Amino acid sequence: MDCSMICSMLLIFIASAFSVFVPNGSVSERKGSSAVLPCGLTPALNAKMFDLRWYKNDYNNPVLLYKDLKVQENPGDAQYRGRVSLIGELDKGNVSLRLENLTLADGGEYVCFVKSDIWYEKASVNLIVRGKMLNFCLALSRAGNQTLRASLVFFSLFGMKTCPHIGPLWVRLDITAP
Numbered sequence: 001m002d003c004s005m006i007c008s009m010l011l012i013f014i015a016s017a018f019s020v021f022v023p024n025g026s027v028s029e030r031k032g033s034s035a036v037l038p039c040g041l042t043p044a045l046n047a048k049m050f051d052l053r054w055y056k057n058d059y060n061n062p063v064l065l066y067k068d069l070k071v072q073e074n075p076g077d078a079q080y081r082g083r084v085s086l087i088g089e090l091d092k093g094n095v096s097l098r099l100e101n102l103t104l105a106d107g108g109e110y111v112c113f114v115k116s117d118i119w120y121e122k123a124s125v126n127l128i129v130r131g132k133m134l135n136f137c138l139a140l141s142r143a144g145n146q147t148l149r150a151s152l153v154f155f156s157l158f159g160m161k162t163c164p165h166i167g168p169l170w171v172r173l174d175i176t177a178p
């Protein structure tokens, strides 16, 4: 083979290469909410014809598998069934994963693996699942000259920003539940 042939093959090969990037190496969300694990291709190639695989610990037991132009049903880990989807624009190289109804067991490192006919690349995102926030509002009042009496009045699972200012002095207490 002469150089022009090798060189043009090399050029085609380089033109089809891509890298996988995760804008944020770590994503933190609360238990019960949903998380987006961002992942994209550079250059922003159309990923519709590629194989996309998100997996946690085991390549062969993926969280989500996109192949033959569609997301495969029941690809692997039953723990994720019905809770995962691709939310980005595949044709713009966005292969981000959405994971719903987070459990504490979902925490860990996820690998975004993208494969074309001639190339593959991967990158990983760490998902941190935090416990639910419990907010308590305490009403403080003076019992005598020296003592403060605290009475537990109100609590919420959903993250109250402020306490209702009905009483004399209200204090918010945040506790992260497991």
Ligand SMILES: *[C@@H]1O[C@H](CO)[C@@H](O)[C@H](O)[C@H]1NC(C)=O
Residues within 6 Å of the ligand: 023, 024, 026, 028
């Ligand atoms: C990356 O993570 C940091 C800290 O968790 C957050 O403040 C920031 O908004 C994130 N950036 C993107 C692009 O998601």
Ligand SMILES: *[C@@H]1O[C@H](CO)[C@@H](O)[C@H](O)[C@H]1NC(C)=O
Residues within 6 Å of the ligand: 082, 083, 100, 101
């Ligand atoms: C997520 O949780 C909500 C409320 O608990 C439930 O209605 C919904 O079906 C769940 N979705 C999935 C995909 O598990």
Ligand SMILES: *[C@@H]1O[C@H](CO)[C@@H](O)[C@H](O)[C@H]1NC(C)=O
Residues within 6 Å of the ligand: 023, 036, 038, 039, 040, 041, 087, 088, 089, 094, 095, 096
């Ligand atoms: C992909 O799309 C999602 C949803 O529109 C967006 O949140 C995310 O930032 C995008 N990520 C990349 C890498 O382009």
Ligand SMILES: *[C@@H]1O[C@H](CO)[C@@H](O)[C@H](O)[C@H]1NC(C)=O
Residues within 6 Å of the ligand: 144, 145
């Ligand atoms: C509170 O303390 C002050 C002095 O510090 C005293 O004069 C007053 O009698 C006390 N009142 C009560 C209700 O104990």
